[in-house]
Amino acid sequence: MAKKPATYADLEALPAHVVGEIVAGELYASPRPAMRHSAASSRLGGELMNPFERGRGGPGGWLFLDEPELHLGEDVLVPDLAGWRSERMSRVPDVAATSLAPDWVCEVLSPSTRTLDRKAKLPVYAREGVRHVWLMDPKTLTLEVFALMDGRYTALLTHTGTAPVRAVPFDAVALDLPFIWDAQ
Numbered sequence: 001m002a003k004k005p006a007t008y009a010d011l012e013a014l015p016a017h018v019v020g021e022i023v024a025g026e027l028y029a030s031p032r033p034a035m036r037h038s039a040a041s042s043r044l045g046g047e048l049m050n051p052f053e054r055g056r057g058g059p060g061g062w063l064f065l066d067e068p069e070l071h072l073g074e075d076v077l078v079p080d081l082a083g084w085r086s087e088r089m090s091r092v093p094d095v096a097a098t099s100l101a102p103d104w105v106c107e108v109l110s111p112s113t114r115t116l117d118r119k120a121k122l123p124v125y126a127r128e129g130v131r132h133v134w135l136m137d138p139k140t141l142t143l144e145v146f147a148l149m150d151g152r153y154t155a156l157l158t159h160t161g162t163a164p165v166r167a168v169p170f171d172a173v174a175l176d177l178p179f180i181w182d183a184q
Contacts, residue, residue, distance in 0.1 A: 022076040023120040040138040041080040041108045043180045051173045069097035072128045079105040101128035109137040
């Protein structure tokens with residue numbers, strides 16, 4: 001007997017202490033991120049906010065959201081961070097979720113989400129035209145940067161360690177990785 005695809009009602013039935021997502025009809029329930037994971041995500045958002053959303057010390061032109069709920073076709077994804085070029089999303093919509101695919105997403109890898117982020121979610125992001133994906137691993141201090149080319153992601157950069165780094169699409173400013181990794 002074929003397994004019934006997960007529905008939004010299945011997501012709503014999950015306890016509050018988990019993050020629920022639906023990818024290719026399958027329900028994924030992940031524990032809330034650990035503190036180090038949350039710190040890396042929050043600090044990256046902070047690093048990007050002034051130069052890329054507010055235009056202070058950088059070009060501006062972006063809108064960032066932490067853990068937005070994305071309804072992409074039949075899939076429901078919750079990336080750690082997402083960014084839209086301001087010509088596509090100029091202000092935060094007054095809705096619980098959006099079907100407008102971001103221009104950039106960042107997934108902070110953890111043991112419980114590593115396979116989901118790499119294997120299940122990347123194809124959805126590619127299908128929906130998300131131009132840039134970053135995968136960050138605060139445990140190994142690694143940033144992987146991918147760009148969508150011909151419908152597939154191409155690795156542009158793998159940076160390990162705490163040296164400042166410039167990475168597309170935010171290469172106008174060097175990121176303070178010791179601060180993001182909490183490795184000062």
